Amino acid sequence: MKIEDLRNTAWRFNERLRYLSRRGEILEEEYEAVVREIIKRVREEGDKAVIEYTHRFDGVELTPETMEVPYEELERSYEELELDVKQALEVAHERIRRFHERQLEQSYMVEEEGIILGMRVIPLDRVGVYVPGGKASYPSTVLMNTVPAVVAGVREVVMVSPKPNRYTLAAAFLAGVTRVFSIGGAQAVAALAFGTETIPKVDKIVGPGNIYVALAKKLLYGTVGIDMVAGPSEVLVISDGSVDPRWVAADLLSQAEHDELAGAFLVTPEEEFAHEVVKELENLLTDFPRKEIAKKSLERFGTVFLVEDLKQACEVANYIAPEHLEILTKEPFALLPYIRKAGAVFLGPYSTEPLGDYVLGPNHTLPTGGTARFSSPLGVYDFVRRSSVIYVSQEGFQRVADATESIAMAEGLHAHFLAVRVRREDL
Amino acid sequence: MKIEDLRNTAWRFNERLRYLSRRGEILEEEYEAVVREIIKRVREEGDKAVIEYTHRFDGVELTPETMEVPYEELERSYEELELDVKQALEVAHERIRRFHERQLEQSYMVEEEGIILGMRVIPLDRVGVYVPGGKASYPSTVLMNTVPAVVAGVREVVMVSPKPNRYTLAAAFLAGVTRVFSIGGAQAVAALAFGTETIPKVDKIVGPGNIYVALAKKLLYGTVGIDMVAGPSEVLVISDGSVDPRWVAADLLSQAEHDELAGAFLVTPEEEFAHEVVKELENLLTDFPRKEIAKKSLERFGTVFLVEDLKQACEVANYIAPEHLEILTKEPFALLPYIRKAGAVFLGPYSTEPLGDYVLGPNHTLPTGGTARFSSPLGVYDFVRRSSVIYVSQEGFQRVADATESIAMAEGLHAHFLAVRVRREDL
Incomplete structure (x- = not known):
């Protein structure tokens, strides 16, 4: 965790700050040739190419018949959940559904002097949800990407996930996913974009993935709709030192544990507090199970920015436009009007970001890497198309x-x- | 204008129909290396690269001082407009503004059991509008792309257009554009995405352009927001033969005159009527000033599809998901519920598409080439970002x-x- 002093008028030229604000720009060119080849082959050869790539990258032998996970397996995974996880997912599902129902838009028509003008709001026909698999288990990703689609009225939600585990399948059942295919990577994205003999073609693909998945989505944008070009995740905490430094350390760590490219930033005017947080972070890391990942991300990107006051802290936050912003201060709402760019803002000492990742209700799919400048959280609005209506x-x-x-x-x-x-x- | 018979059960496999429904897929790879090089050089060299490319592609010698069109020139262009054009643009501006004001969204917050959840809706800080220039003159494009941004509350609208003419500049003044730079192509898009010594960096770039512009937008998506990946324009007319075939012919021609890749399609169950429309189209073309462009587009893409009935006509429309759909039938509203995919639907014999291009109010920037499957008309919603708010x-x-x-x-x-x-x- 590096400490950088921004208590000067030239703070916008701080090298570390500039480096971090560009962290989201991925080195696409390196991977582009491979991804283009995968897309081309899936387009031309369909299932055959998908099966071959799945063998090569995931080490799994599929046939057109075994690509799809039988629906009964989803149901069984759900029924066999541990009771606490089952209840937790149900709480989460219900809260996410309620929050997103407020985003439903109405069609409208107005008539004036012999001219009728209107806007129809129509759900997409079929969407694809990408969920990372393998060692990872992301039931929350399934809920967050599927529930807004179901609320929007999408009739078919097709999920793809390489080697999905039982939590992922259980969440798919709960959320209302229609079909699940156990494929992943750029080949899964291409299969959804073009359709194959077995995989249905979708109108839009949403959900997080590694660089291959992100790049395939970007390259196929236009042939198919996509949610956003997602980069690595980040949190920025603003604090006045009024909270337990251990809480702040745990929040930073919960971001750093995601992956080696994750970003964890603290912005504070309290120098002593900054040092306490860094010390607590070291304590927490001592016997932390995901130490290797967290240490790498903290060493590379983890930063405490010292600022003059909380107003400057807000300016730094707007400069970075973080995916997650925590305001852990005595009067958090007083700073809200100064925050213009952030995917989600968590106010007050008890509003730790993991609550929002799982159960509070707002979507956890948020614009990363500074794209909060122009993008929004995933929502019901991402699963509808609008169409103008005109009568003269x-x-x-x-x-x-x-x-x-x-x-x-x-x-x-x-x-x-x-x-x-x-x-x-x-x- | 080719006539294709779809009065059979295998109509979805008609070669011409399938070819036309894929018309929007652009041959990106051909142009990609050039556009990547332009982007790279503008990023590294700023103004110098923009000036060099402008010299090479547009044959214009600029300096950092002459890149920007003085604001007084916008005002003067507006004041010196012919009276009828001035009044027409004012009518259009007022109607477009009124229609888009209905799209304004409100922030909201709800509180329940000690948890506050909300969604803030915040205008983007600064957007770029690309407007084609040179021989083309598109004041309507300026209005359609700028007004929703201004309605959303965007404070700075930066327009770029290579060699903008007086109508374009006048419309920029009327619409509320803040600054105009007389640059175009991929270099203008890259300049807006990264910023240069002279051109300000924007949060999002909207507006139509040629293949270089479209590709630059797509490649820079993520670094900057974009509206959509726009392809060539198209109209699909459904008719039961109850209107003057000359009206239909004129409507098809008004699409075909746009460019050589534009698509004009008629879908009708009336075979005799189909032949009348084709004949009228030939008559209209006889001494038509834009004959060369229109003939090329009609020969390549122009098609009449013969169908069993109006219900099948709607299915063909949904298959193509056209940018513009005209329903010129006796009871146009009766078909509306069957239409699921179209950028804008024009109902009734007097609802000719050019009225919508200019003055009715709904946006004329619409999803092309089948992207109406997942995209919407440009709107106020494209110029805001949403941000979740959480207090626990x-x-x-x-x-x-x-x-x-x-x-x-x-x-x-x-x-x-x-x-x-x-x-x-x-x-």
């Missing part, structure tokens, strides 16, 4: 015909003019 | 602590467990 009566037509002809001529688009003129001639 | 009191914490710990252990994320546990220990 003869009366309405006469009202707007002149203006349309004038602009058509100014743009030199003669047939645009003509389409109006042939109708006028017949009136 | 001590009481609320005790309510969700158990469930969080259970899921954390099921996922094997020890520090997620720890962040909850250290707080419980201190209670």
Whole structure:
């Protein structure tokens, strides 16, 4: 955990801060040729290519018949859950559903002087959810990516996950996933984008993944919809030193344990407190099971930024535009108006980020690596398409015909003019 | 204009239909190396690279001082407009503004059992609008891309356009564009994405462009937000033969005149009517000023699909998911429930698409090439970011602590467990 002093007017030029704010830019070119080849082969060869890549990358032998996980296995995984996990997932599911129901949008139509204008809001037909598998177990990812789709009214949610474990399958059953295929990587993304003999083609692909998955989504964007280009995860904690430094240390660690590229940042005006947090972090790491991962991420990216005051702390937060922002201060709401860029803001000492990862209700799929500048948390709005509706009566037509002809001529688009003129001639 | 018979059960396998539904997939790889090089050089060399590429591609000599169009020139272009064009643009501006104001979203917060959850809706800080220039003149593009940003509350709208003409500049003044730079191509997109000594870095880039512009946007997605990956434009007309075939022909032509890749399709159960439309189209083309462009697009993509009935016509429309859909039938609203995929639907004989391009109010930036499967018209929602807000009191914490710990252990994320546990220990 490095300590950087930003208590000066040139803080925006601090090298470490600039490096961290660009952390989200992935080294795409390295992986691009491989991913392009995978996409090309899946497009041309369908199942055959998917099966071959699954053998090569995941070490699993599949056939078109064994790609899909039987639905009964989802149900059984759910029924056989330990009671506490089952109850916890049910609490989470219910809270996530309730929060997302507020995001439902209504279609509307208005009529004025012979012209009807409207906007229809229609759920997507079929979406794909990517869930990391193998050693990882992410039932929360299943809930967070599926529930908004189900709330939006999507009828088919197809999940792909390489070697999904029983928690993942149980969550799929609970959340309302329609079908599960045990495939992963760029080949799974390509299969969902184009469809194969066995895998259905979807309209949009959501969910986190490694660099291959992220790059495949980006390259296929346009052929299929995607949620976002997700990079490594990060938390930024603002504190005035009014909370137990151990709490802050645990929160930073809960980000650092995700993966070696995760970012954990503390911004505080209290120098002594900063040192206490660093010490607590070392204590917590002593016999921490995921020590290797956490240490690497903390060494590479972990940083305490010392600032003049809490107002500057907010400016640093806006500069980084973190995925998660915790405001652990005496009066957290007083800072909220100064925060313009963050995926999710956690206010107050008890609002530790893991509560939001699992059970509170707001989505944990959030814009990472500074993309909170222009992106939003995953939501119901990501699973609908809007469509404009226009009706122009003869009366309405006469009202707007002149203006349309004038602009058509100014743009030199003669047939645009003509389409109006042939109708006028017949009136 | 080719005529294809889909009056059979295997219509989904019609070669022409399948070819047209994939028309939107652009041959990216051909252009990718060039665009990557442009992006790299603009990133590293800033203004110098932008000036060099502008000289090479647009034949214009710029300096950092002459890149920006003085604001007075925008104002003067507006004041000097022909009266009819000025009034037309004002009508359009007012209608577009009114329609988009309905899309404004509210932030919200709800409180339940010691937990406050909310969603803030915050305008983007600064956006870039790309407007094609040179021989083209698109004041309507300026209005359609700028007004929703201004309605959303974006404070800075930076427009780029190579050699913008007076109509484009006048529309920029009217719409509320903050600054205009006379640059274009992939170099303009890269300049907006990274910022240069002269061009400000933006949060999101919107607006149409050629293949270089589209590809630069796609490659830079993640570094900067983008609206969509736009392909060539298309219209699909459904008709029962109850309208003047000349009207249909003019509407098809108004799409075909856009560019050589534009698509114009008619779907009808009336064979005789189909032939009449084709004949009228030939008549209209006789001394049509944009004949060369229109003929090329009609020869390559123009198609009449003969169907059994209007219900099948809707299925064909959903298959293609067109940018513009015109329903020119006796009872157009009766078909609306069967239409699931279209950027904008124009109902009734007077609802010709050019009215929507210019003055009606709904946005003319629409998903093309089948992307209406998952994308929406450009709107105010594209110019805001959402951010979750979470406050958990001590009481609320005790309510969700158990469930969080259970899921954390099921996922094997020890520090997620720890962040909850250290707080419980201190209670």
